Amino acid sequence: MRVALSVPSPARLTTGPLLVSSTDDDMLLDTLAKRDAEDPVLGPRSNARTHDGWPFTMVRACTATGERVAAMYRFGAWRGYVLVELDGASNDASMGVSNGEANGASNGEANGASVADIIAALSTASPDWRGDGEVHCIAELFE
Amino acid sequence: MLLASLYLPADAHFEATSDGFAFVFADPTTRIQVYERLVPLRGAREIFDAALGAPTTIPYRECLTRAGEHAALLGVATTARHGLLGVAYGDDSYRLVVGHTTDVTRAGDIAACVRRLTLELPMGLGDDRRRRYRYSPPAGWRSLTRHGLITEWFAPKFPSNPTMITVFPSSPLRELPSRAFDRNIHEMRWGGFSERSSAGPLALAMPQLQAEEMHFVGTWRDGAPAYVDLVVLFDTARTYIVRLDHDGTHTDEYRAVLYDLARSVQPIGRTATQASAGAAAARALLHVAD
Numbered sequence: 001m002r003v004a005l006s007v008p009s010p011a012r013l014t015t016g017p018l019l020v021s022s023t024d025d026d027m028l029l030d031t032l033a034k035r036d037a038e039d040p041v042l043g044p045r046s047n048a049r050t051h052d053g054w055p056f057t058m059v060r061a062c063t064a065t066g067e068r069v070a071a072m073y074r075f076g077a078w079r080g081y082v083l084v085e086l087d088g089a090s091n092d093a094s095m096g097v098s099n100g101e102a103n104g105a106s107n108g109e110a111n112g113a114s115v116a117d118i119i120a121a122l123s124t125a126s127p128d129w130r131g132d133g134e135v136h137c138i139a140e141l142f143e
Numbered sequence: 144m145l146l147a148s149l150y151l152p153a154d155a156h157f158e159a160t161s162d163g164f165a166f167v168f169a170d171p172t173t174r175i176q177v178y179e180r181l182v183p184l185r186g187a188r189e190i191f192d193a194a195l196g197a198p199t200t201i202p203y204r205e206c207l208t209r210a211g212e213h214a215a216l217l218g219v220a221t222t223a224r225h226g227l228l229g230v231a232y233g234d235d236s237y238r239l240v241v242g243h244t245t246d247v248t249r250a251g252d253i254a255a256c257v258r259r260l261t262l263e264l265p266m267g268l269g270d271d272r273r274r275r276y277r278y279s280p281p282a283g284w285r286s287l288t289r290h291g292l293i294t295e296w297f298a299p300k301f302p303s304n305p306t307m308i309t310v311f312p313s314s315p316l317r318e319l320p321s322r323a324f325d326r327n328i329h330e331m332r333w334g335g336f337s338e339r340s341s342a343g344p345l346a347l348a349m350p351q352l353q354a355e356e357m358h359f360v361g362t363w364r365d366g367a368p369a370y371v372d373l374v375v376l377f378d379t380a381r382t383y384i385v386r387l388d389h390d391g392t393h394t395d396e397y398r399a400v401l402y403d404l405a406r407s408v409q410p411i412g413r414t415a416t417q418a419s420a421g422a423a424a425a426r427a428l429l430h431v432a433d
């Protein structure tokens with residue numbers, strides 16, 4: 001599974017493989033948001049849809065070094081995730097997460113990108129649910 | 144081993160390997176290697192490039208096995224080596240046959256053996272089964288497979304544009320279109336479809352198969368409008384069904400895509416008839432554990 005997505009610099013994008021939901025989606029999303037992070041503090045989850053109508057759930061997290069937004073796109077039993085990380089964001093309450101809560105919008109910026117920009121970018125994602133190497137029709141064998 | 148031994152050259156001996164078998168000759172530069180049940184499926188060009196160890200632009204020949212499976216052959220002739228590579232595709236795996244020799248006088252025999260192993264050695268899948276068939280997919284549409292053999296094609300901007308085409312595997316039964324339509328509408332009702340109106344069956348002109356279509360209008364369980372167009376193509380041996388789901392806002396445009404796909408369907412065929420007693424005996428051996 002691939003997600004075509006551009007995030008504003010200097011945010012970093014990590015995309016994940018196709019997953020079939022066999023576990024708790026919320027737990028999986030939280031785990032992603034906290035992955036390898038120092039002192040992560042999660043905000044609440046929120047649901048949205050991309051411009052093409054794909055539903056996704058996202059959660060923000062504040063870490064010792066910056067902020068993150070983890071998102072999980074859904075299509076039936078398929079799941080695809082992305083993690084966008086922003087280093088150097090302050091822990092100012094205006095940035096987003098403090099005391100375990102996430103503000104609905106961020107007024108702060110980190111080196112030219114804001115969490116609001118990232119959230120906006122997530123809604124432009126175009127998931128391609130095909131698994132790596134999958135062949136879906138005979139014509140694809142003889143291209 | 145029993146089946147493969149039918150193709151064993153007189154001057155070679157059979158050698159089982161962990162992933163298939165090989166025909167080994169006294170000349171160490173001459174060998175035929177067969178790799179069985181390789182996964183995942185890959186394109187023929189990618190398979191040949193990997194087998195040769197380098198990308199190649201040598202054209203390969205697309206063909207059908209005796210059982211109607213899709214296959215390809217690629218010949219290699221250099222000053223140092225002569226060979227033929229063959230790939231035969233099953234539903235979810237493929238067989239690769241690689242034959243080579245440095246003896247130019249043996250090149251023809253080796254190539255003939257590779258060709259036979261690729262096109263004649265049974266894959267044990269059963270000729271008369273539900274299976275994929277060749278067609279031209281809609282350009283720019285994304286796809287997913289369900290249950291292995293059903294492929295769904297999603298129009299651009301899906302799901303806000305709720306348009307998709309479902310290609311079902313070919314059935315080994317020559318099913319009357321009326322029965323196919325009845326069965327599909329029955330299955331749609333399981334999915335919550337409530338029919339409001341229908342049109343057809345109507346005959347469709349298709350280049351290689353007979354065809355009929357029906358159009359259904361209704362709603363799904365959530366009340367969303369449902370427009371379903373079914374095309375059933377058939378010949379004396381098989382039935383092919385493709386289905387368009389849309390919301391009725393661009394009916395002509397998407398029906399054109401459906402009809403283009405239906406026109407491109409290539410019937411599942413065979414390269415040779417199996418009328419001879421020898422062929423019948425070979426088929427009897429299919430039931431012997433190999």
